[in-house]
Amino acid sequence: MPPIIEMRGITKRFGALTANDGIDFSIEPGEIHALLGENGAGKSTLMKILYGLYQPDAGEIRINGQPVRLTSPAEAIVSGIGFVSQHFALVPKFTVAENVVLGHEGSRTLHPTAMSTTVMETAASLRLLIDVNAIVGRLSVGEQQRVEILKALYRDCKVLIMDEPTAVLAPGDIAALFDILRVLQGRGMSVIIITHKLDEVFAISQRVTVLRLGKVVGEVRTQDSTPAALAQMMVGRQTVTVARNTDHRRQDAVKLDVRDLRLTDKRGGLRLRGLSLEVRGGEIVGVAGVAGNGQSELVSVLTGMAAPDSGSVTVGGAPLPFRDPKAVSRLKVARIPEDRLKGVIGDLSVQDNLMLESVEDFTRMGHLDRARIRANAEALIRAFQIKAAPTDLARTLSGGNIQKIILARSLGHAPEVVIAAQPTRGLDIGATEYVHQKLLEQKERGAAILLISEDLEEILLLSDRILVIYEGRIAGTFAAQDAQIDQIGALMTGAHPHA
Amino acid sequence: MLNLKIERGPAPLWLRPLIPVIAVVVTFALVSVLILWAGASPFDAVYQLLINPLTRTSARADILMMATPILLTGVAVAVAFVCGYYNIGAEGQLYAGAIFAAWVGVNAEGLPPVVAIGLMLIAGFLAGMLWALLPALLKSWLSVDEVVTTLLLNSVMLFIVSALLNGPWRDPVSGWPQSPTIALNAQFPVIIARSRVHLGFIVAVVVALAVWWMLARTRFGLELRAIGKNREAAQFLGIPVRRRVLAAALISGGIAGLAGVGEVGGIHYYLIGSLSPGFGYTGIIVATLGALTMPGVMLSALFLALINRGAISANRELDVPVYLSDVIQAALLLVTLAVLLLNRYRIRWGR
Numbered sequence A: 001m002p003p004i005i006e007m008r009g010i011t012k013r014f015g016a017l018t019a020n021d022g023i024d025f026s027i028e029p030g031e032i033h034a035l036l037g038e039n040g041a042g043k044s045t046l047m048k049i050l051y052g053l054y055q056p057d058a059g060e061i062r063i064n065g066q067p068v069r070l071t072s073p074a075e076a077i078v079s080g081i082g083f084v085s086q087h088f089a090l091v092p093k094f095t096v097a098e099n100v101v102l103g104h105e106g107s108r109t110l111h112p113t114a115m116s117t118t119v120m121e122t123a124a125s126l127r128l129l130i131d132v133n134a135i136v137g138r139l140s141v142g143e144q145q146r147v148e149i150l151k152a153l154y155r156d157c158k159v160l161i162m163d164e165p166t167a168v169l170a171p172g173d174i175a176a177l178f179d180i181l182r183v184l185q186g187r188g189m190s191v192i193i194i195t196h197k198l199d200e201v202f203a204i205s206q207r208v209t210v211l212r213l214g215k216v217v218g219e220v221r222t223q224d225s226t227p228a229a230l231a232q233m234m235v236g237r238q239t240v241t242v243a244r245n246t247d248h249r250r251q252d253a254v255k256l257d258v259r260d261l262r263l264t265d266k267r268g269g270l271r272l273r274g275l276s277l278e279v280r281g282g283e284i285v286g287v288a289g290v291a292g293n294g295q296s297e298l299v300s301v302l303t304g305m306a307a308p309d310s311g312s313v314t315v316g317g318a319p320l321p322f323r324d325p326k327a328v329s330r331l332k333v334a335r336i337p338e339d340r341l342k343g344v345i346g347d348l349s350v351q352d353n354l355m356l357e358s359v360e361d362f363t364r365m366g367h368l369d370r371a372r373i374r375a376n377a378e379a380l381i382r383a384f385q386i387k388a389a390p391t392d393l394a395r396t397l398s399g400g401n402i403q404k405i406i407l408a409r410s411l412g413h414a415p416e417v418v419i420a421a422q423p424t425r426g427l428d429i430g431a432t433e434y435v436h437q438k439l440l441e442q443k444e445r446g447a448a449i450l451l452i453s454e455d456l457e458e459i460l461l462l463s464d465r466i467l468v469i470y471e472g473r474i475a476g477t478f479a480a481q482d483a484q485i486d487q488i489g490a491l492m493t494g495a496h497p498h499a
Numbered sequence B: 001m002l003n004l005k006i007e008r009g010p011a012p013l014w015l016r017p018l019i020p021v022i023a024v025v026v027t028f029a030l031v032s033v034l035i036l037w038a039g040a041s042p043f044d045a046v047y048q049l050l051i052n053p054l055t056r057t058s059a060r061a062d063i064l065m066m067a068t069p070i071l072l073t074g075v076a077v078a079v080a081f082v083c084g085y086y087n088i089g090a091e092g093q094l095y096a097g098a099i100f101a102a103w104v105g106v107n108a109e110g111l112p113p114v115v116a117i118g119l120m121l122i123a124g125f126l127a128g129m130l131w132a133l134l135p136a137l138l139k140s141w142l143s144v145d146e147v148v149t150t151l152l153l154n155s156v157m158l159f160i161v162s163a164l165l166n167g168p169w170r171d172p173v174s175g176w177p178q179s180p181t182i183a184l185n186a187q188f189p190v191i192i193a194r195s196r197v198h199l200g201f202i203v204a205v206v207v208a209l210a211v212w213w214m215l216a217r218t219r220f221g222l223e224l225r226a227i228g229k230n231r232e233a234a235q236f237l238g239i240p241v242r243r244r245v246l247a248a249a250l251i252s253g254g255i256a257g258l259a260g261v262g263e264v265g266g267i268h269y270y271l272i273g274s275l276s277p278g279f280g281y282t283g284i285i286v287a288t289l290g291a292l293t294m295p296g297v298m299l300s301a302l303f304l305a306l307i308n309r310g311a312i313s314a315n316r317e318l319d320v321p322v323y324l325s326d327v328i329q330a331a332l333l334l335v336t337l338a339v340l341l342l343n344r345y346r347i348r349w350g351r
C-alpha cells in the first residue's frame, strides 16, 4: 500500500530562517506516527504546511500517491486531514455542537436538536465523554481539546494531526486521549502526534520521525528504538542529566501564606472552598491534582488576576493585594501563568515583552530607554537560550520559546516567591530540564516556590512537600520522602485513603 | 484553465507598501463609473482630482489648509483606536473645542495674541476632553460600549451648538445664527503669504509628531499598544488597563477639540453650525487609511485634502458635483478595509 501521506523535500523559510529544510515525511494508513524535536525544530511548521496553513517554498505533498496542492485548510479538510493545533480555534460563546458543526453545516438551515444529536452520536461512537450542549468557553482545556478532536472527526478526517495534545492534559486525560486515538486507529485512521514526552512516544506510536533544526535526523520504528537513543537524536548530543530535588531539610521562615481562600465563579460554582497552604523560603511545594479542581482559580488569585470571596494571602508577612498584578510583582512574586497567551503579547516584540512587567525600570520620566531595553533582552535571551532576536514579534516564536520569554521575565529578577503554573508545558526535554534547574536554583537562593502542575512526575521530581488539591481545597499533604504515588492518585480523585 | 485562488497567510512583504496604492487605484476604478455618469471623462477627472491641484501654488496651499482639521481628527481617532477604544465622537469633541475657543476668542479683547491664542488652544483641548469624559467613564466603570455613546453625543452636541447660536450667541449685528466674531488678536496668523494656511496647520503637525513620539518612545504609548494588542495579557503584566484607556480617550477628545479651535481661530473667526462638514468622521477614514500610525495618518490627511481640493477643480472644469470627493472618500474607506483584510491572505494564480 502506498503511504497515505507523503511529503517530499519540503522547505519553508521565514525571512532568513529556514524552519523546514528539505523534509521527507510519510504516513502509512492506520499508523500512529510521533513527530519529535526540540522547541523550534520545525514540527508545527511542517504540520501547518500539511494542513494548508502555510505554503512550502519547495517540495511536494502526495496523498494516496496523488500530488496535491493544499492552499487552504478547507482543501486539506476535503483531502481528509484534520488538525488539532497547540492553540485551539473554538468560538467560546458557542456550544460544543455548534463549534463542531461550524463551517461544515451541510445545509442552510440548522436544526439545533438534530445538530446536537448527530454530534452526540459522533462523540458516543468514539467514547468521547462530552456534553454537546455545554458552552465551550466554560469547558476545561482537556474538554476543549476533545471538542477539537470531535470537530476533525465530524469532518470525516483520515489523518488526524495533533500538535502537542498532551501538553495541556492531566495524566488521567492523557490515558483517555490515547484510548481515543487507539479507537481511531482501529478504524484505519492515521494519527500524527507531536509530543516532547518520550514515554508517550513509546506508549502510543508505531513510528517516530525526529527533526532537528528543520531537518529530519531520523525515522525509526518505535519498538526498535530506546528513549535514550531518541533523546540523543533530538538534541544531537548525549542527553542531560535529570535535575532532582534531594535536599529536603531546609527550614526557612514562611514566605507565602495562603489562608482559607474561598472563591465562587461567575456561574455561582464554588471553585475554592477554604484552601490554605504555606510555602517556606527554600522550599518547593508541589500542588498535584486533576485539572479543574481549583488550580486555575488559585493561580489567578496568587497572580493578581482575581479576588477571592474571602481569605487572605501574605507574602513575606505583607498582605498580597488582590486583583492588582502590579502590586503582586512588586512584592517580588514571579508569575508563570498556565496560559502562555495570557502572559505574552504576540504582536509586540520579544524585547518589549521581556520588559513590560517592570516597565518602570526601563523608563526615564516616561521615556523608554531603548538601550536598556535591548540590553535586558539580549541578556535574558542569552541566559535562557531563547531562539529569537530582540525585535522579533513574539508570536513568530515556537511554542517553547514563547514559554521561555515568560520564564526569563519572571525568574530573571531574583524573586522572593515563585508561582509556577505548568511551567514546562510544551517544552522539549532540554528546556524542561533547564526550567527544573532554574526552579531548583531559586530554591537554593531561598525563594518560596509553589509549583502547580498536572505532571505528577514533575511534582515528584522537584517538590519538598506535595499537596493534593481536590474540589477547591487541599485534600492531603505528603513529605517528599514518603510520598506514595498510589495514595496521591487516590486523593486526586477524591478517595479518602484513611477511611 | 487558470483561476484565482485566495489563501490564508500574510501578504508577501513587497506587497505591503503597495496596499494604499492598490486601494486608491481600485477606488478610482469604481468611482469612474460615477464620473462617466456625470458626463465627464474619468481620465480628465483623475487629472483634476489628483494632479491639477499640485500644479498650482495657491491650490497647494489650499491642500495644507484643508488637511489641518482632518489631520487633527485623524490623530485623535488613531490615539483611541490604538488601545482598542473606538472613539466615533471626534465630531462632537471638535464642536466642544470650537465653542470654548469661540468664547475665549470673543472675550480676548486686549490680550497679547500669544496669550489669546494659547488660551484658545488650551480651552479647546479641555473642552474636547470634557466632552469625551462621559463615554470614557461609562466605558471604564460600566463597560458601556463607547461606539454607541460617543456617536450619540455627536447629535447632542449639534443641538447644543444650534441652541447656543439661536439663543444667547446669535450675532447681535446680523441676526444670523452665528456667534460674535472673535477678537482680532485671537485670530490665527496666516503662515503662508497670500493663502489661508494658518497657525493651526503647525499645531496639527506638532501634535501628530508628539503623538508619534509618544506611541513609539514612551511608556504610556507602549502600554496603549500593548492594551490594543492583547488586553488580558496587558492586565497580567500589571498595566492599569482602565486608567490607560481612560487617559487615551481623553487625549483623543482633546486633540479633536483642537481641530475645532483651528476652524474657529484660523478660518471662520466665529462659531457656526456648519463649522465642520464631518471632519470628525473623516478622521476615522484618515486614521484607518493611515493604519493607525502617525506617518500614515499624516500622509492620508494630505491625500484626502488633495481629493477635496481636486473635487473643487473638477467641479469647475468638468462640472461634476463636488460631492464626488465625499463619495471617493467613503469608497476609499471601504476599499481600504477590504484590502487590509486581503492583506491577511495571498492571492495566487493556479490551475
Ligand SMILES: Nc1ncnc2c1ncn2[C@@H]1O[C@H](COP(=O)(O)OP(=O)(O)OP(=O)(O)O)[C@@H](O)[C@H]1O
Pocket (backbone or CB within 6 Å): A014, A017, A019, A037, A038, A039, A040, A041, A042, A043, A044, A045, A046, A387, A396, A397, A398, A399, A400, A401, A426, A428
Ligand atoms: N509565522 C512565522 N514567522 C516567522 N518565523 C516563524 C513563524 N512560524 C514559525 N517560525 C519560526 O520557525 C521555527 C520553527 O517553529 P515551529 O513552530 O515549527 O517549531 P516547533 O518545532 O513546533 O517548536 P515547539 O516545540 O516549541 O512548538 C522557529 O524558530 C520559529 O520562530
Ligand SMILES: [Mg+2]
Pocket (backbone or CB within 6 Å): A043, A044, A045, A086, A163, A398, A399
Ligand atoms: Mg510547535
